[in-house]
Amino acid sequence: MLVHYFVAFFLLSAIHLNVYALKSYSQYQLWRLNVTNNEQVAKLHDFSRIAYQQNINFWSERFRKNIPIDVSIAPESINSFAKFLSSDDMKIQYDVIMKDIGAVIERQKLIDKLQPSSVYADDFAYDKYHPINEIDAWIDKMVQTYPTLATSFTVGKSYEKREMKGLKISSNKTAVKLDGTPVNEKKAVWWDGGIHAREWISPATVIYIVHALLSNYSKNPIITHFVDQFDYYILPVFNVDGYAYTWTNDRLWRKTRSKTSDPNCFGADPNRNWDYHWCEGGATHDPCDEIYCGSKPFSEIETAQVAKFIGTHNSTLVHYINFHSYSQLWMTPWGYTTKKPVQFKLQDDGSAKAVQALRAVFGTEYVHGNIGATIYVASGNTVDWTSGTANITFSYAVELRDTGEYGFLLPEDQIVPSGKETLAGELALLKYIEGKVYA
Numbered sequence: 016m017l018v019h020y021f022v023a024f025f026l027l028s029a030i031h032l033n034v035y036a037l038k039s040y041s042q043y044q045l046w047r048l049n050v051t052n053n054e055q056v057a058k059l060h061d062f063s064r065i066a067y068q069q070n071i072n073f074w075s076e077r078f079r080k081n082i083p084i085d086v087s088i089a090p091e092s093i094n095s096f097a098k099f100l101s102s103d104d105m106k107i108q109y110d111v112i113m114k115d116i117g118a119v120i121e122r123q124k125l126i127d128k129l130q131p132s133s134v135y136a137d138d139f140a141y142d143k144y145h146p147i148n149e150i151d152a153w154i155d156k157m158v159q160t161y162p163t164l165a166t167s168f169t170v171g172k173s174y175e176k177r178e179m180k181g182l183k184i185s186s187n188k189t190a191v192k193l194d195g196t197p198v199n200e201k202k203a204v205w206w207d208g209g210i211h212a213r214e215w216i217s218p219a220t221v222i223y224i225v226h227a228l229l230s231n232y233s234k235n236p237i238i239t240h241f242v243d244q245f246d247y248y249i250l251p252v253f254n255v256d257g258y259a260y261t262w263t264n265d266r267l268w269r270k271t272r273s274k275t276s277d278p279n280c281f282g283a284d285p286n287r288n289w290d291y292h293w294c295e296g297g298a299t300h301d302p303c304d305e306i307y308c309g310s311k312p313f314s315e316i317e318t319a320q321v322a323k324f325i326g327t328h329n330s331t332l333v334h335y336i337n338f339h340s341y342s343q344l345w346m347t348p349w350g351y352t353t354k355k356p357v358q359f360k361l362q363d364d365g366s367a368k369a370v371q372a373l374r375a376v377f378g379t380e381y382v383h384g385n386i387g388a389t390i391y392v393a394s395g396n397t398v399d400w401t402s403g404t405a406n407i408t409f410s411y412a413v414e415l416r417d418t419g420e421y422g423f424l425l426p427e428d429q430i431v432p433s434g435k436e437t438l439a440g441e442l443a444l445l446k447y448i449e450g451k452v453y454a
């Protein structure tokens with residue numbers, strides 16, 4: 016069975032390579048810039064908005080002094096960018112952390128094919144990345160395997176008419192208050208992965224956690240407790256068109272795939288497209304930019320539909336996580352400003368619990384805080400809206416592994432460790448939230 020799976024996988028992949036031309040990143044380099052003062056940060060941030068014109072792409076969204084900033088550079092821009100960094104104006108030092116991004120992508124594809132799965136259950140390899148059709152089939156399999164807990168739902172169709180397919184976990188037990196008395200209404204949780212297409216570890220981690228909840232229900236008392244205490248709505252891949260595109264055309268695509276006012280540039284940043292202080296800062300009206308906010312709030316059908324779904328469920332939703340990678344951050348609103356919301360301490364104390372429990376598993380260090388102060392201002396982002404408009408107090412933006420050794424190209428052997436530690440962090444956060452909403 017396992018052997019057949021991999022033979023089939025290998026053949027399909029071979030066919031797949033013939034049909035599509037995946038964008039080549041041969042000789043592209045990843046540099047790590049070491050910025051030491053705020054003037055350099057500001058100048059670099061300004062430059063990041065025009066960098067695409069030279070095929071220079073900022074992998075980091077975090078612009079702070081003394082925190083490394085990772086940038087990919089096309090071969091033709093390597094000399095000019097080096098000159099720019101060493102100019103009297105900038106004087107920014109850097110290290111080359113990947114000499115050839117294309118070679119890293121190719122090597123990983125080969126390892127992925129040759130390395131058999133060691134975590135194979137219910138017809139699914141939990142230590143592998145999967146294309147969108149396999150993730151959709153996995154949802155069906157979960158519903159079939161765990162019929163008393165799992166159902167599927169859809170939030171609608173994407174721009175390219177793909178189903179935005181989700182999974183709901185709900186047991187028939189009544190939730191209880193901390194003193195054991197039943198509550199009137201069970202509260203709900205929303206998790207999504209893959210809002211940014213290239214951040215493959217985020218769908219993979221969400222899938223791992225969902226399977227852990229389903230397969231350990233009635234076996235592990237902690238998991239059983241939290242499955243009984245909340246309903247869970249999970250959208251493993253938010254940006255389905257972008258995610259599909261990373262498998263067929265461009266491994267490092269970030270945005271949606273909608274047409275824009277510029278015939279050469281596609282997609283908006285779905286994490287800058289929400290109708291809450293939309294496009295005020297840390298987002299642009301330039302459709303060719305990676306942080307293009309879209310032609311209007313909710314111009315992207317994917318964000319509009321998730322917002323609509325949440326709007327019809329927000330009487331029960333108390334907790335939202337928007338999973339990203341990379342940088343290892345557990346963040347709370349606001350993103351549109353560096354100011355903190357009035358409930359910041361209530362939210363961030365939950366992050367502290369999550370980060371502490373996460374670290375206890377493998378020692379992985381996460382930083383927590385408000386988005387504006389932790390990375391940079393990013394307006395129109397998801398959790399500002401879920402918190403500010405939908406009133407989901409416990410709204411978090413989580414940046415998963417790593418801190419830049421592989422960045423978006425995180426190897427598959429880190430999927431299960433990321434799943435395990437993130438689950439531990441999330442269970443600690445659920446315990447914290449339970450104490451607040453069922454007090």
Ligand SMILES: [Zn+2]
Nearest residue numbers: 211214339340
């Ligand atoms: Zn992201």
